[in-house]
Amino acid sequence: DSDKPTPDAPILLVTNPRAQLSFGAYLGAILRAEGFVAFRMSSLDAINPALLAQFPLVLLASGPLTADEAELFRAYVLAGGHLIAFQPDQRLADLMGVRFLGGSITGGLLPVTDHPFTQGITTRSLQVHTPITQYALINAEAVAWVAHRDGGRTSFPAVTVTGAGKGIAALWAFDLPQNIALIRQGNPAAADQDRDGMEGIRTVDLFVDWIDLECIDIPQADEQQRLLGAMVQALAGDAPLPRLWYLPAGASAVLVATGDAHGLQVSHIEPALELVDRYGGNLSIYYAPPPMSDRARTLRRVRWEAAELPIIGAVFSDDSGYPTPKDVARWRDHGHGFGLHPYVEHGVDKGYHEYWNTFVKLGYGPAAPTVRTHRVLWSGWVETARVQAQYGLRMSLDHYHSGPLMRRADGSWVHGYLTGSGLPMPFVDEQGNLLRVYQQHTHIVDEHLMAVFDTGYEMGVDAGEAAAIACKQIDAAVDQYPSALGLQCHIDPFALGSEKAAAASAWFDRVLHYATSRGAMVLSAEQWLAFTEVRNRIGMHNMTWNEGILTFDMVIEEGAKRGVALLLPLDHRQSTLRQVTINGFPAGTERKCVGGIVYGAVALAAGQHQVQAYYRA
Incomplete structure (x- = not known):
C-alpha cells in the first residue's frame, strides 16, 4: 500500500517511527492475515487533519506523541472519527474514557467480557507477554480485562471502547502486534x-x-487478532466492510501436507505420494540427499544426464534408486x-550453503520455496529465517509440535497450537521489521x-489413536x-x-480421508x-457506498x-445483503462465520473484478 493514502479505503494505519520497538508494519500484516485489505498506511510524520478526515477508521500503532499530535487525534475523534489506539501516549487517556494510573502488569492474561465485539471469541483467558499499562475506567466500556496468572481478575481493563464527541475511541492497553x-x-x-530436555536447540x-x-x-494469537477484526468490522464507517476468507474458496480448513525424507529412494517416496x-x-517432500563426495555427486549427475541420450543412454542407466532430476520434474508436474x-x-549458514549446493548440483533445482530444517534446529529468535530468506525460501515449517514440552506434570499430553x-x-x-x-x-x-x-x-500411541488425535484437531479447525x-x-x-x-x-490414510471428508483441502x-x-497482494480500490450499494474493484493474480x-x-446496520x-x-454466496460475524462468501477466480453488493432493509 502506498504511503500516500487515498479516500477509496475506509481504514488508515498510522505507524510511529518514534516507538522504541515499532511493530506498526506487523500490525499491517495482521490486518492482511485477517482479510482486511482495504486499508492504507502512513507514518505519523505525514499525518494532518485533512488526511485523517478521509478515513472513517484510524488505527494508531504504539509510541509516544507530542502534544500537537495528541490534539490532532483528539480533534479527529471529536469530529466523528473512529480511533483504535494500541498502548497510546498517556495524553490520549481521557479521550479513551480511562485514567492513566502509571505502572504496568507483566505476565497477565486477557479474559473478554460479554460485549458485541467479543461474540465468537473464546471466553477462556488468553496470554499477554507484553507489559499491560494500568488504567482505571472512567466512562469507557471494558471489552476485556486484565487477569493474573492464577485466574484472578484485576480492576484494570485490557481493551476498552467509548463514545467521545461525535466519534468513538477504542484502547488496547498493550502493544497487540x-x-x-x-x-x-x-x-x-x-x-x-x-x-526442553530434547537434545539440540530447536x-x-x-x-x-x-x-x-x-x-x-486455543490459537491464542488468532483469537486476539479476531477480536481486533471484530472491532475493525464494527468501527469502519457507514459502509459494510468486505474482507477475505483465510483459505481457498470452498475450503473449510487446509492440511499442509509435508514429509521429510533422509537419503531415501524413489520406491520409498512414491507410496506417500500415491496416498x-x-x-x-x-x-x-523435504529431501536430504545421502552423503557423498563431490566426485561421487558429479559422477551421479553425469550418469543421470547421459542416461537421457538416445541409443547409448541404456549403458549409463542408474540403478541406485535415488531420485533423478527426471523423477523430481515428474512429481512437480503433478x-x-x-x-x-x-x-x-x-x-x-554452513548447513544451508552445503545443502543448497548439493541440491542444485544434483540437478534438483530450483529448490522449492518452502523448507523444513533437519531436526527443526533453530538459531536465534529469527536468525534461521533470515538465512532462509537469503536463499529465496519464503515459507518455513520449522515451528513444530513435538517433544517433552507437550507433556503435563501429571503425564498427560497436550495438542493444538504451539505458536497460538x-x-x-x-x-x-526483535525491532518489528518484517522478514x-x-x-x-x-x-x-x-x-x-x-x-x-x-x-x-x-x-508412542498406535496408528489408530494417533489418527484420532489428528482428526480432533481437524474438527477444531473446521468447526x-x-x-x-x-x-x-x-x-x-x-x-x-x-x-x-x-x-x-x-495413519496417513486415515488422516487424509477424514480431512477431505470434512471439506479440508490437502495442499x-x-x-x-x-x-x-x-x-496477500490483493487490494480493494475505488470503494463507494451509495444508497445501499457497495461497489469496489479487486484484482486477483494467478496462482x-x-x-x-x-x-x-x-x-x-438495519439492512441485509440481498444480492x-x-x-x-x-x-452465489456461501455462509461463513468469523469471530461471531456472519458473512456471505463469494468465490472469485484470478482476474479483474468489479464487485457490487446490494443491501436492503
Missing part, C-alpha cells in the same frame, strides 16, 4: 538455549515456560513439492504421536478456528520395513505458499488454487 509476535515466535530471551525451546499448556488447544494422490491432494531439508548441526496460530504470518524481528519468510506451524507430527524413530520423546494445519508424515517409515511402513500408511506447502502470497473467497457481512454481482453477473 508485538504480543502476537511473541505468542507466535516464542520467548526472545530463550534464543540459542536448549531448554524451535520448541523458545516456548518452554512461555506457552501455558492449558491454553495450547495423497488418492485424495486429490499434494505433498511436499503438483507435489520437492525442497531442501538442510542439516545445520555445524551452523545454519493456524495462520501463516511473516516472521518479524520475507512466512511462519507456518507444523501442528500434526507423526514422530511426536507414534514411535517413528524410537527416540524416547514420543507419545471453530479456521486454520491451515501443517502435517508431517516422514517418508522414512516407508523404508524401515513392513511394520513401520504399515503404521505410517494407515503441498508450495501450493499453500502460492495461495498465501496471492491473497491461488481454487481461487479466493470474498466475505461480505450478511447484516449491516452480489461480479462484473455485472449475479454470484
Whole structure:
C-alpha cells in the first residue's frame, strides 16, 4: 500500500517511527492475515487533519506523541472519527474514557467480557507477554480485562471502547502486534538455549515456560487478532466492510501436507505420494540427499544426464534408486513439492550453503520455496529465517509440535497450537521489521504421536489413536478456528520395513480421508505458499457506498488454487445483503462465520473484478 493514502479505503494505519520497538508494519500484516485489505498506511510524520478526515477508521500503532499530535487525534475523534489506539501516549487517556494510573502488569492474561465485539471469541483467558499499562475506567466500556496468572481478575481493563464527541475511541492497553509476535515466535530471551530436555536447540525451546499448556488447544494469537477484526468490522464507517476468507474458496480448513525424507529412494517416496494422490491432494517432500563426495555427486549427475541420450543412454542407466532430476520434474508436474531439508548441526549458514549446493548440483533445482530444517534446529529468535530468506525460501515449517514440552506434570499430553496460530504470518524481528519468510506451524507430527524413530520423546500411541488425535484437531479447525494445519508424515517409515511402513500408511490414510471428508483441502506447502502470497497482494480500490450499494474493484493474480473467497457481512446496520454481482453477473454466496460475524462468501477466480453488493432493509 502506498504511503500516500487515498479516500477509496475506509481504514488508515498510522505507524510511529518514534516507538522504541515499532511493530506498526506487523500490525499491517495482521490486518492482511485477517482479510482486511482495504486499508492504507502512513507514518505519523505525514499525518494532518485533512488526511485523517478521509478515513472513517484510524488505527494508531504504539509510541509516544507530542502534544500537537495528541490534539490532532483528539480533534479527529471529536469530529466523528473512529480511533483504535494500541498502548497510546498517556495524553490520549481521557479521550479513551480511562485514567492513566502509571505502572504496568507483566505476565497477565486477557479474559473478554460479554460485549458485541467479543461474540465468537473464546471466553477462556488468553496470554499477554507484553507489559499491560494500568488504567482505571472512567466512562469507557471494558471489552476485556486484565487477569493474573492464577485466574484472578484485576480492576484494570485490557481493551476498552467509548463514545467521545461525535466519534468513538477504542484502547488496547498493550502493544497487540508485538504480543502476537511473541505468542507466535516464542520467548526472545530463550534464543540459542536448549531448554526442553530434547537434545539440540530447536524451535520448541523458545516456548518452554512461555506457552501455558492449558491454553495450547486455543490459537491464542488468532483469537486476539479476531477480536481486533471484530472491532475493525464494527468501527469502519457507514459502509459494510468486505474482507477475505483465510483459505481457498470452498475450503473449510487446509492440511499442509509435508514429509521429510533422509537419503531415501524413489520406491520409498512414491507410496506417500500415491496416498495423497488418492485424495486429490499434494505433498511436499523435504529431501536430504545421502552423503557423498563431490566426485561421487558429479559422477551421479553425469550418469543421470547421459542416461537421457538416445541409443547409448541404456549403458549409463542408474540403478541406485535415488531420485533423478527426471523423477523430481515428474512429481512437480503433478503438483507435489520437492525442497531442501538442510542439516545445520555445524551452523545454519554452513548447513544451508552445503545443502543448497548439493541440491542444485544434483540437478534438483530450483529448490522449492518452502523448507523444513533437519531436526527443526533453530538459531536465534529469527536468525534461521533470515538465512532462509537469503536463499529465496519464503515459507518455513520449522515451528513444530513435538517433544517433552507437550507433556503435563501429571503425564498427560497436550495438542493444538504451539505458536497460538493456524495462520501463516511473516516472521518479524526483535525491532518489528518484517522478514520475507512466512511462519507456518507444523501442528500434526507423526514422530511426536507414534514411535517413528524410537527416540524416547514420543507419545508412542498406535496408528489408530494417533489418527484420532489428528482428526480432533481437524474438527477444531473446521468447526471453530479456521486454520491451515501443517502435517508431517516422514517418508522414512516407508523404508524401515513392513511394520513401520504399515503404521505410517494407515495413519496417513486415515488422516487424509477424514480431512477431505470434512471439506479440508490437502495442499503441498508450495501450493499453500502460492495461495498465501496471492491473497496477500490483493487490494480493494475505488470503494463507494451509495444508497445501499457497495461497489469496489479487486484484482486477483494467478496462482491461488481454487481461487479466493470474498466475505461480505450478511447484516449491516438495519439492512441485509440481498444480492452480489461480479462484473455485472449475479454470484452465489456461501455462509461463513468469523469471530461471531456472519458473512456471505463469494468465490472469485484470478482476474479483474468489479464487485457490487446490494443491501436492503
